[in-house]
Amino acid sequence: MSNILLFNKPFNVLSQFTDAGNEASSRRTLSHFIDVPNVYAAGRLDKDSEGLLVLTDDGKLQHRISDPSNKMEKSYWVQVEGIPDETALDLLRAGVLLKDGMTKPAKVKLMDQPVDLWVREPPVRYRKSVPDSWIEITISEGRNRQVRRMTACVGFPTLRLIRYRVGNWTIDGIESGDWIMHSKK
Structure with missing residues (x-):
């Protein structure tokens, strides 16, 4: 066992x-x-x-x-700077070109802030003049800092990254x- x-x-x-x-x-x-x-x-x-x-x-x-x-899927809740439009989300869905090559297509959708989300210590640093939003990204590869690099590549830097799921296991x-x-x- x-x-x-x-x-x-x-x-x-x-x-x-x-x-x-x-x-x-x-x-x-x-x-x-x-x-x-x-x-x-x-x-x-x-x-x-x-x-x-x-x-x-x-x-x-x-x-x-x-x-x-x-190819075990991993899903992430990602707080990003700005509010991605469908063009940016479609780029992530299709795969983006990073320095180490093209990423595989990802499952991506806008989401509300997770319910009952714990407070992060230290808190995320926000810019008052720039809104933030949450997206869920599911990938089946795991390059170094991949999700952060993907969101930055399409113009929406990651502020907070939470892995929600690995295979069938969740938090x-x-x-x-x-x-x-x-x-x-």
Whole structure:
């Protein structure tokens, strides 16, 4: 039987258990929140991103989740600067050209701010003269900072990025900084 741990990673937390090579660092890691032996993150989530991080003690499952060739979908709630029009959303849907090549088509839609969204510490820095909005983006690849680079490419920089879903797992019912355990036979 394998264990699957669903963690709602807060902002400014590293997606690893130690801050290797930085012993004097006060940066928070997974070990500040999770005291379960032999589980490892299946994929990464940048320190300045929040939301679902799946951890497991099953190496095959970890590979299936994190390997882009398996095309496991990941959905993100993205707060962007400005209000994207259909042209910008269609560009994201078709795929955009980044420095490391063309992205695969994404599922993209405007959304309302998520209900019961936790307060981020520190808060997002807003510009009074520029509105912001939320979009949901679902991708099946996972390049470094891909969603942030995609929204910037179409002229709407990301202010806040929350991974809502990985495959069939979501952060529903998991408070920021909390986790739940699933067992898989």
